[in-house]
Amino acid sequence: MSTSPTGSNGVIYTARLIRTANPSNRTATAIAIRDGRVLAVGTLEDCQAWGITEVNTQFADKVLTAGFVEAHAHISAGMFAEIPYLGFFPRKLPDGSMTTAIKSTDELVAYLRTIDATLPDGEPLLAAGFDPIYFTTERLTCHHLDEVSTTRPILVLHASAHLATVNSFVLKKYDITKDHPAPGLGRDDIGEPNGELREAGMALAKEEYRAITARGFGPHTMLNFAATMRNAGITTSSDLASTISINDDAIASATAITSEESFPLRVVAATSIAGGAAGKKNVLERVQHARTLSNDKLMYPIIKLVLDGSIQGFTATVDWPGYITGEGHPLFLAPPEQVLDMLRPFHMANIGIHCHCNGNIAASVFIDAIEQLLIEHPWLDHRHTITHAQLMTHAQMRKAKNLGMCANFFVNHMWYWGDQHHDITVGPDRANGLNPCATADRIGLPYSFHSDAPVTPPGHLHTMWAAVNRIAPSGRTIGESERISIDRAFHAATIDAAYQMHIDHLVGSLEVGKFADITVLDEDPYAVDASAIRDINVWGTMVGGVIHKNP
Amino acid sequence: MIHRPDSVPVVVVGGYLGSGKTTLINELLTQTSRKIAVIVNDFGSVNIDASLIASVNSDTIELTNGCVCCALGGTLADTMLEISDREILPDLVVIEASGVSDPASVSANAYLGGFHLSATVVLVDAVNASRTATNDLVGQTFSRQINSAHVLVLTKRDAATAAEIAACMTIVQQASAPAVFREDFSLESLSETAATPNASLPGEHEGNFSSEILHLPPLSSVEQLENHLNGLPKHAVRAKGIVRIGEQSVLVQRVGTHTVLSATSLAPTGIVVIYAD
Ligand SMILES: [Zn+2]
Numbered sequence: 092m093s094t095s096p097t098g099s100n101g102v103i104y105t106a107r108l109i110r111t112a113n114p115s116n117r118t119a120t121a122i123a124i125r126d127g128r129v130l131a132v133g134t135l136e137d138c139q140a141w142g143i144t145e146v147n148t149q150f151a152d153k154v155l156t157a158g159f160v161e162a163h164a165h166i167s168a169g170m171f172a173e174i175p176y177l178g179f180f181p182r183k184l185p186d187g188s189m190t191t192a193i194k195s196t197d198e199l200v201a202y203l204r205t206i207d208a209t210l211p212d213g214e215p216l217l218a219a220g221f222d223p224i225y226f227t228t229e230r231l232t233c234h235h236l237d238e239v240s241t242t243r244p245i246l247v248l249h250a251s252a253h254l255a256t257v258n259s260f261v262l263k264k265y266d267i268t269k270d271h272p273a274p275g276l277g278r279d280d281i282g283e284p285n286g287e288l289r290e291a292g293m294a295l296a297k298e299e300y301r302a303i304t305a306r307g308f309g310p311h312t313m314l315n316f317a318a319t320m321r322n323a324g325i326t327t328s329s330d331l332a333s334t335i336s337i338n339d340d341a342i343a344s345a346t347a348i349t350s351e352e353s354f355p356l357r358v359v360a361a362t363s364i365a366g367g368a369a370g371k372k373n374v375l376e377r378v379q380h381a382r383t384l385s386n387d388k389l390m391y392p393i394i395k396l397v398l399d400g401s402i403q404g405f406t407a408t409v410d411w412p413g414y415i416t417g418e419g420h421p422l423f424l425a426p427p428e429q430v431l432d433m434l435r436p437f438h439m440a441n442i443g444i445h446c447h448c449n450g451n452i453a454a455s456v457f458i459d460a461i462e463q464l465l466i467e468h469p470w471l472d473h474r475h476t477i478t479h480a481q482l483m484t485h486a487q488m489r490k491a492k493n494l495g496m497c498a499n500f501f502v503n504h505m506w507y508w509g510d511q512h513h514d515i516t517v518g519p520d521r522a523n524g525l526n527p528c529a530t531a532d533r534i535g536l537p538y539s540f541h542s543d544a545p546v547t548p549p550g551h552l553h554t555m556w557a558a559v560n561r562i563a564p565s566g567r568t569i570g571e572s573e574r575i576s577i578d579r580a581f582h583a584a585t586i587d588a589a590y591q592m593h594i595d596h597l598v599g600s601l602e603v604g605k606f607a608d609i610t611v612l613d614e615d616p617y618a619v620d621a622s623a624i625r626d627i628n629v630w631g632t633m634v635g636g637v638i639h640k641n642p
Numbered sequence: 643m644i645h646r647p648d649s650v651p652v653v654v655v656g657g658y659l660g661s662g663k664t665t666l667i668n669e670l671l672t673q674t675s676r677k678i679a680v681i682v683n684d685f686g687s688v689n690i691d692a693s694l695i696a697s698v699n700s701d702t703i704e705l706t707n708g709c710v711c712c713a714l715g716g717t718l719a720d721t722m723l724e725i726s727d728r729e730i731l732p733d734l735v736v737i738e739a740s741g742v743s744d745p746a747s748v749s750a751n752a753y754l755g756g757f758h759l760s761a762t763v764v765l766v767d768a769v770n771a772s773r774t775a776t777n778d779l780v781g782q783t784f785s786r787q788i789n790s791a792h793v794l795v796l797t798k799r800d801a802a803t804a805a806e807i808a809a810c811m812t813i814v815q816q817a818s819a820p821a822v823f824r825e826d827f828s829l830e831s832l833s834e835t836a837a838t839p840n841a842s843l844p845g846e847h848e849g850n851f852s853s854e855i856l857h858l859p860p861l862s863s864v865e866q867l868e869n870h871l872n873g874l875p876k877h878a879v880r881a882k883g884i885v886r887i888g889e890q891s892v893l894v895q896r897v898g899t900h901t902v903l904s905a906t907s908l909a910p911t912g913i914v915v916i917y918a919d
Binding site: 273294295300304 | 659718720740746747751753755758778782786862910
């Protein structure tokens with residue numbers, strides 16, 4: 092539900108407390124808004140000095156904070172409104188409802204049966220987000236899914252998105268038998284396909300694969316994305332690896348949707364230059380063209396490059412001594428020798444670069460490229476950002492700081508994969524140093540942190556909680572000395588995120604002249620017990636003075 | 643290997659940056675009148691010659707998205723499915739893999755409905771091979787590429803010193819796939835012959851050899867594997883590849899009748915068998 096402020100002169104909102112993320116006026120109890128911007132922030136008296144008579148007290152018992160800014164999420168974060176979600180950890184959907192947590196294969200079968208009962212005959216049952224990494228029960232096979240239905244196709248996409256499991260109906264439909272030569276087929280002890288389809292093998296189930304990849308990319312996706320973010324209290328989010336700028340129709344449609352007053356999010360579309368689009372599609376020209384069509388809720392200040400894989404997938408480029416269990420498969424998604432040439436045109440055009448580096452080898456490649464670009468073209472305010480930055484060494488952080496770069500840490504990993512990193516991927520010592528927010532503070536490297544939604548559920552109450560506590564599901568604290576204060580966490584989730592996207596003059600703090608973007612909370616994150624930060628209820632948001640209440 | 647007779651053959655051309663993939667594909671296009679769909683998944687500018695493509699009624703498709711961790715769609719698999727929907731199918735699909743990709747995972751797309759894999763050809767630049775192989779950043783990528791090949795094609799021999807060629811030969815001789823020099827190799831003939839696995843590969847430099855790719859069913863024991871290998875004809879002089887025994891991937895290296903097995907975490911590739919004709 093969205094409501095616009097009345098009164099052309101402006102409106103004053105009073106609150107139990109306002110946290111501004113502006114160190115000059117850290118807290119306040121009233122804020123005056125005119126034309127969607129912050130007119131004044133302080134006491135009711137301070138605000139009334141502008142001659143505003145309308146005082147709105149609906150937030151008198153709420154805590155208002157500078158609107159949360161998410162610098163690494165994806166538009167597909169809204170996809171679970173369109174596909175049943177099977178994750179181990181529940182998520183909040185755009186309509187405000189919570190998903191059912193799936194904690195065993197039995198629970199999965201039971202849940203899919205309830206969906207099966209609602210579908211017309213013949214319609215495929217498609218679901219996503221299944222996360223067996225947390226299970227101790229046996230592996231999911233076609234036989235489990237056959238307990239749900241033998242008369243309709245079923246495809247369950249796993250959370251990694253690299254693997255799907257189908258029922259026997261699908262295997263039969265596509266003639267996937269024992270002698271099928273595809274390498275991506277999971278098989279049982281006697282060589283029969285067991286329903287697992289890996290990587291390219293997922294597309295063997297042609298129609299179901301197409302149907303599931305098409306969902307989450309339809310006309311409602313942008314709206315579902317914004318609603319998902321609003322529910323989490325986020326007022327500005329990147330779509331990092333965006334394709335909006337690539338064609339005129341996508342720009343026109345995104346411009347129209349975001350221009351609606353009821354659209355509750357500012358979107359930073361960071362065009363992807365992964366997969367070779369750079370030279371071919373003339374991404375630079377496309378981004379520059381899109382920039383001329385920006386509006387207050389759709390901006391193109393940065394671009395995105397993906398350099399390596401993920402730690403939990405053993406594909407991040409981890410330097411010596413590598414992964415502790417088993418061989419890794421470090422994966423460069425762009426040739427390291429070409430990174431400099433790929434980035435140069437964007438740096439020369441003063442466009443911020445956010446580069447996905449999970450491993451420290453990728454981070455080195457990116458940092459070295461930026462050093463060279465600065466020698467060639469001294470743009471002093473570039474703020475180029477290492478995103479994920481999970482395994483950065485302290486030497487890399489010092490160098491990045493000296494070069495004027497930023498980091499965007501994936502602190503949600505400390506919760507979602509903290510135990511796996513401790514036990515399986517990099518071991519206790521490097522797990523303690525993952526996403527080292529406190530060291531970044533000691534070194535002076537500016538940073539934010541992110542959810543990478545839909546990879547983890549969006550929301551800065553959770554990222555702040557993770558950065559402050561660094562607790563894993565087993566209960567262990569991972570890297571006690573990398574924990575930070577709630578005050579540092581709050582700034583990382585607001586103004587520092589805006590800074591690395593070059594929009595800190597517009598959003599990220601409640602400062603006179605900036606957009607009136609506010610997160611409305613039931614409790615003060617500074618006042619609750621540190622362990623309860625993530626449990627605070629988000630009432631809704633205000634974007635440019637327009638109120639968006641959560642369902 | 644089993645595929646439907648009307649399915650479209652696929653050749654994957656891999657190899658590290660600068661190994662000559664685009665040059666090779668352009669030459670292929672000049673040599674053929676067949677209708678070829680070329681899928682390019684590389685960085686930088688597309689260098690496939692548009693005039694060549696027009697003249698042979700073929701087309702080039704660029705992939706705009708690499709494997710982005712969290713983005714579905716826009717992938718090679720989607721492109722393959724689109725091709726399989728065409729009313730007039732191409733005679734051959736050639737996939738130019740990106741310079742940092744693992745051709746084995748790219749070639750998995752050739753098993754989708756309506757296609758079959760003819761061969762994975764990996765180009766090795768004779769000048770830079772040993773430097774790339776020992777490079778801290780990409781050494782592992784390079785060796786994965788070499789190990790995923792059915793045929794290794796050595797390029798840039800003219801520009802290489804004798805020492806560079808020797809170093810390059812040392813690298814490729816440890817691989818399972820036969821190696822040929824660029825001038826002895828025709829992709830056109832490969833794509834035709836490989837459809838019948840027993841036919842000899844063109845230009846095998848060690849004399850008259852042919853090769854076959856043996857796709858074994860998943861095995862439950864080492865004995866089962868040995869039974870398969872012992873069943874090979876006498877003129878099978880060498881075999882190498884990765885199979886799965888139970889849950890474990892095993893690297894098989896066989897010279898004559900002597901077999902060495904070692905555990906590996908790499909995905910099964912099938913076994914390349916070299917026959918002395
Ligand atoms: Zn991401």
